[in-house]
Amino acid sequence: MTAQDSATPTTSIAVSSGTLLAALGVVAFSLTFPSTVWGLESFGPWSLVAVRSVLAALVAGGFLLALRVPVPERRHWAGLAVVGGGVVLGFPLLTTLALQTSTSSHAAVVVGLLPLTTAVLAAVRTGRRPSRTFWAAALTGAVVVIAFTVQQSGGTLHSGDLYLFGALLVCAAGYTEGGRLAAVMPGWHVIGWALILCLPLSAAGSFVALSFEPVHLTARGVTGLLWVAAGSTFFGLYVWYRGMAEIGIARASQLQLAQPLLTLVWSVALLGERLSPAAPVAAVGVLVCIAVTQRARA
Template sequence: ELPLTTALFSALRVGTRPSRTFWAAASAGAAVVIAFTVQQSGGALSSADAYLFGALLICAAGYTEGGRLARVMPGWQVIGWALVLCLPLTVPVAAIALAYEPVELTAHSVTGLLWVAVGSQFLGLVVWYRGMAAIGIPKASQLQLAQPLLTLVWSVLLLGEHLTPAAPLTAAAVLVCIAVTQRARG
């Protein structure tokens, strides 16, 4: 679970020391989300879960480093330098991917790509890292627990999805956990 893992990495890398109340609420929030996810998926793990676990560790380390750097440089520079440093990996991988899946450029696809790259990702991460610098990496990381809840809400509103009875209960439990982590002394 990314919020809890980011808080753990922050404690190890940055030396933050959240209270026991914070850790209890963060652990409870992670447990609630994991239990809901496992219940919804039928409880079976697959080899893809190993890749997800690796991604979890990489993302938590990246968020921690980004949050640490955002204390001394603007968020747009943190993101910009991360992108520049990733170019030696991303350019060859993109070239290989393009060889297997050709791109058909349309106004719609270019607009979508620009929105995802500039709006959703770049500007979103600028705000995210500013928040991490302002309130601290552990507390900011716990706000991500709301992300699955927002995904459920938007899937109902935009796609007409139907919620299981467990979804609102899970949402309420997670919101309580988030509130406790935000009020816990650091």
């Protein structure tokens, strides 16, 4: 048996485990919006986001401490601040504010443009020049999402839609910078240290928000909080970055194409939402556009 033959089974196992980990991350992410809606039954939007970040940071800190992970070099902290501002604070806050007026299914379609937005920002950040096919599909996907949001909003964009578009930008920036850092440190270290970096701000925010916003604890509200903290923010990003490290960013991003449709399913099953005919059509349209960009990038 040659060295190449003996390496093949190991490589195959690595690809399979990486795909499974990345897929688990997508499932965890797809539950974020329904869980946030549940969490809003017990907490105000600012309290929910702040407490969520604190709990996730405590979980991440426990893992980093138990595994004796060294503190990142000083040159990486600026990038970690971008990840924290986009993924830990910005995206959760803006989507939580949006979900006060938007349904989970509506938000899922709009945020379905996230992989494409990330690809665009990554192209700008790295200086790579994607093909014309890529840019045509990116523009088409943007048009589909804007048309859907305008149609669902009665001809105008509401505050919830503006929050969602802002969330796209800050999260894409966080993903892009996190992907860059993941080339020099394990991906889960990136989100772990980003959470720790945001801990002082999120702890102070929790104290202030809980002082001003009422809290009405319910089973669904507490479950929603625990999931977005431990499930979406830490576990989801942990397995996502681990899987992405094993199978590569391009292959992992294709798995994320299923996230909007999964969220639509959870919105119906867990929240009892009724989908408009335009929602699944727009979701499929966005997925097709993103799939074209992935093939064009490859």
